[in-house]
Amino acid sequence: MALEHAILVSLLEQPGSGYELARRFDRSIGRFWTATHQQIYRVLRRMEADGWIAAQEVAQDGRPDKKVYAVARDGRSVLSDWLREPVEPETVRHELAVKIRAAAFDDPAALISEVTRHRESHAALLERYRTGEQRDFPPGTELDPQQQLQHVVLRGGIEYERMTIAWLDDVLATLHRLSR
Amino acid sequence: MALEHAILVSLLEQPGSGYELARRFDRSIGRFWTATHQQIYRVLRRMEADGWIAAQEVAQDGRPDKKVYAVARDGRSVLSDWLREPVEPETVRHELAVKIRAAAFDDPAALISEVTRHRESHAALLERYRTGEQRDFPPGTELDPQQQLQHVVLRGGIEYERMTIAWLDDVLATLHRLSR
DNA sequence: TCCTCCTATGCAACGAGTTTCATAGGCAAC
DNA sequence: GTTGCCTATGAAACTCGTTGCATAGGAGGA
Numbered sequence: 001m002a003l004e005h006a007i008l009v010s011l012l013e014q015p016g017s018g019y020e021l022a023r024r025f026d027r028s029i030g031r032f033w034t035a036t037h038q039q040i041y042r043v044l045r046r047m048e049a050d051g052w053i054a055a056q057e058v059a060q061d062g063r064p065d066k067k068v069y070a071v072a073r074d075g076r077s078v079l080s081d082w083l084r085e086p087v088e089p090e091t092v093r094h095e096l097a098v099k100i101r102a103a104a105f106d107d108p109a110a111l112i113s114e115v116t117r118h119r120e121s122h123a124a125l126l127e128r129y130r131t132g133e134q135r136d137f138p139p140g141t142e143l144d145p146q147q148q149l150q151h152v153v154l155r156g157g158i159e160y161e162r163m164t165i166a167w168l169d170d171v172l173a174t175l176h177r178l179s180r
Numbered sequence: 181m182a183l184e185h186a187i188l189v190s191l192l193e194q195p196g197s198g199y200e201l202a203r204r205f206d207r208s209i210g211r212f213w214t215a216t217h218q219q220i221y222r223v224l225r226r227m228e229a230d231g232w233i234a235a236q237e238v239a240q241d242g243r244p245d246k247k248v249y250a251v252a253r254d255g256r257s258v259l260s261d262w263l264r265e266p267v268e269p270e271t272v273r274h275e276l277a278v279k280i281r282a283a284a285f286d287d288p289a290a291l292i293s294e295v296t297r298h299r300e301s302h303a304a305l306l307e308r309y310r311t312g313e314q315r316d317f318p319p320g321t322e323l324d325p326q327q328q329l330q331h332v333v334l335r336g337g338i339e340y341e342r343m344t345i346a347w348l349d350d351v352l353a354t355l356h357r358l359s360r
Numbered sequence: 361t362c363c364t365c366c367t368a369t370g371c372a373a374c375g376a377g378t379t380t381c382a383t384a385g386g387c388a389a390c
Numbered sequence: 391g392t393t394g395c396c397t398a399t400g401a402a403a404c405t406c407g408t409t410g411c412a413t414a415g416g417a418g419g420a
């Protein structure tokens with residue numbers, strides 16, 4: 001229900017084509033909202049028809065033409081209205097937690113390699129976040145409001161990864177204890 | 181894709197009817213997997229047809245009859261196979277993070293009440309988790325493997341809430357700074 | 361008595377999201 | 391020189407999840 005809004009935010013930060021948006025959703029925006037190019041193209045067409053965004057054809061050489069979208073006045077007011085609505089509760093889908101409880105009815109040791117793999121990928125993500133933080137928000141710099149808000153969201157991602165790594169260590173210790 | 185597996189785990193922990201499962205998904209299981217009664221009834225019928233679970237009609241007095249499901253042999257092997265498959269990446273949907281970045285193009289102060297509301301609901305959830313932890317896992321008790329795994333999942337929930345509350349305080353400080 | 365809530369299960373319609381496939385030119389490697 | 395990858399957009403089919411509605415008996419309160 002809010003892919004439209006995530007796209008509006010991304011286009012306000014920087015106008016772009018469907019393809020470019022799809023890549024952003026694979027990277028920075030994808031930290032808190034995922035979408036495939038199929039979804040993005042479909043929603044872009046609807047948003048353009050509704051007058052939330054406006055497209056401009058851009059010819060490129062050596063590459064296919066692209067349609068660059070920018071947020072229109074109606075889109076800004078839609079976003080403003082949405083900002084003032086209460087956030088609806090997120091639907092939780094924590095597959096690893098289900099597996100951990102499932103391990104009680106199977107061999108707990110079977111999960112160790114999978115949990116270790118998760119721990120490594122979260123550690124790698126934490127490293128990338130911290131590198132990005134030092135690059136984009138070095139200490140002692142004046143940040144404009146947009147950057148301050150981006151930074152506080154990134155800090156949330158960093159704290160989430162830290163907490164998750166510590167918890168996965170706890171999970172691993174428990175699995176090892178049960179495997180003896 | 182894994183509602184089936186969450187149901188199998190819940191039925192292994194305790195057999196029950198569709199209605200009872202729906203209530204569990206509103207409570208404990210709902211911490212890491214949500215589902216409505218519609219989804220549950222539909223999936224239960226498919227799982228019974230596939231021989232993963234077996235139903236037994238139970239007549240009750242003063243209440244409608246119910247169908248109590250238990251995991252069949254095929255269901256156990258399905259769960260065992262699934263446990264050994266890699267966890268597929270979760271799709272992230274963090275609406276509040278989108279709104280925080282959206283606030284850069286609107287009035288940051290408009291978000292303060294909403295973030296405060298979130299902080300309070302996370303604090304209340306943390307309290308419930310900690311009460312449940314003291315009740316179900318008092319220190320100095322011998323826990324069987326199933327309880328140890330339930331406990332480590334609950335510890336994850338507690339740490340998640342703690343981290344989230346600290347981050348929301350950070351968000352609130354940032355929003356207040358920008359509102360001056 | 362009527363109203364509402366709880367237990368218990370289900371149908372039908374819709375909307376959101378995923379998967380697979382298609383097109384089409386340019387670039388680089390082998 | 392063909393194979394594979396990147397940019398760029400899209401159709402079609404399908405699955406998953408949500409919402410609204412229906413049924414039906416019993417309990418409890420105003």
